[in-house]
Amino acid sequence: MRELTYVARHTVEWRETPDPKLQSGQDAIVAPVAATPCDVDSAILAGHGFVEPPFPIGHECVAQVVDVGDAVTGVTPGDLVVVPWSISCGACEHCRAGLTAHCTSVPHMAMYGAPIGGSWGGLFSDLVHVPWADAMLVPLPPGLDPIAMASASDNWSLSWRMVAPHLKARPGARVLVVARGSIGLYVCDIARALGARDVLYVDPDGEHRKIAEGFGARTAEAIEPIHHGFDVAVEATGRVDQLSLALKSLAPEGFCESAGNHFRPGELPLLDMYLTGVNLRVARDNVRSHIPDALALAGSGLVTPERVVSHVIDWEDLPDALPERRLKPVFVRDRS
Ligand SMILES: [Zn+2]
Ligand SMILES: [Zn+2]
Numbered sequence: 430m431r432e433l434t435y436v437a438r439h440t441v442e443w444r445e446t447p448d449p450k451l452q453s454g455q456d457a458i459v460a461p462v463a464a465t466p467c468d469v470d471s472a473i474l475a476g477h478g479f480v481e482p483p484f485p486i487g488h489e490c491v492a493q494v495v496d497v498g499d500a501v502t503g504v505t506p507g508d509l510v511v512v513p514w515s516i517s518c519g520a521c522e523h524c525r526a527g528l529t530a531h532c533t534s535v536p537h538m539a540m541y542g543a544p545i546g547g548s549w550g551g552l553f554s555d556l557v558h559v560p561w562a563d564a565m566l567v568p569l570p571p572g573l574d575p576i577a578m579a580s581a582s583d584n585w586s587l588s589w590r591m592v593a594p595h596l597k598a599r600p601g602a603r604v605l606v607v608a609r610g611s612i613g614l615y616v617c618d619i620a621r622a623l624g625a626r627d628v629l630y631v632d633p634d635g636e637h638r639k640i641a642e643g644f645g646a647r648t649a650e651a652i653e654p655i656h657h658g659f660d661v662a663v664e665a666t667g668r669v670d671q672l673s674l675a676l677k678s679l680a681p682e683g684f685c686e687s688a689g690n691h692f693r694p695g696e697l698p699l700l701d702m703y704l705t706g707v708n709l710r711v712a713r714d715n716v717r718s719h720i721p722d723a724l725a726l727a728g729s730g731l732v733t734p735e736r737v738v739s740h741v742i743d744w745e746d747l748p749d750a751l752p753e754r755r756l757k758p759v760f761v762r763d764r765s
Contacts, residue, residue: 433553435486438476439752449558454500457562463575464490468610485551488514488542489582491575503563510566514583519564529717577735587714588615589723591686596623602660603627611757612665617644622731669695687711
């Protein structure tokens with residue numbers, strides 16, 4: 430089979446590798462049918478990642494189950510499933526506590542699409558080995574479009590987690606979104622759907638702002654800090670100066686959620702944060718825990734994540750098309 434492999438800045442290519450095989454009764458083999466780059470893949474493709482190529486890239490997809498081990502009961506061949514970006518067993522102490530990005534049955538940071546906790550391949554591969562299939566895979570609910578939900582592996586479900594619990598705790602909260610890609614737009618969609626009374630989306634990209642406006646957000650190209658302006662701030666830029674801006678715009682005891690991936694150093698306004706009283710979370714997302722909630726919202730009719738999908742492109746065009754800068758292209762393959 431072929432693995433789409435990141436080989437150099439702005440360059441990916443197919444590389445042949447043996448087909449993955451079931452290694453235990455709990456495994457599955459799946460074939461991605463709709464896969465999309467995570468926002469961080471754009472940074473990796475632009476040469477800003479911290480792992481040297483070559484490695485198989487991609488960690489967001491809806492896949493079709495091809496084969497399952499004898500002990501697997503949750504999915505059967507032919508099912509459409511969301512494949513979480515990180516590898517988790519579902520049974521260790523961390524997994525049982527919901528900390529699925531910190532599973533202790535695998536090396537720390539084990540994930541698809543980057544060889545930082547072992548080699549698990551990427552989700553732009555023709556076939557993918559999934560350990561602990563019952564713990565990891567989430568069947569795609571009927572009626573949900575695999576193209577719109579390709580991002581449920583990571584960015585869509587992460588976006589749900591960054592804003593939905595806060596709006597539940599503080600109905601009508603004011604939300605600031607400082608972003609550059611799909612995550613910030615998903616957050617706008619979810620925040621407005623769940624009753625945020627004000628959403629301000631900040632992004633220099635005019636096309637992105639237009640989509641955010643379609644979700645009912647106010648938008649700006651750039652802002653100065655808005656003192657005590659927002660109950661919740663979401664930062665998804667990978668830039669420390671933008672994280673600072675979000676932090677300086679929080680109301681007392683407000684909550685800042687950061688999508689992280691600040692590959693370059695910078696300084697946070699710690700005294701300002703102390704004086705205002707802010708909560709900051711910068712964390713790799715324990716996505717498996719809330720994929721079902723994020724899918725349920727997607728199926729509720731309150732949100733339209735398909736509006737973030739910028740291009741639908743044939744699987745065979747991956748090597749040429751993936752390195753091009755696009756908001757959220759989804760690469761699709763025929764199901765047989
Ligand atoms: Zn990601
Ligand atoms: Zn575990």
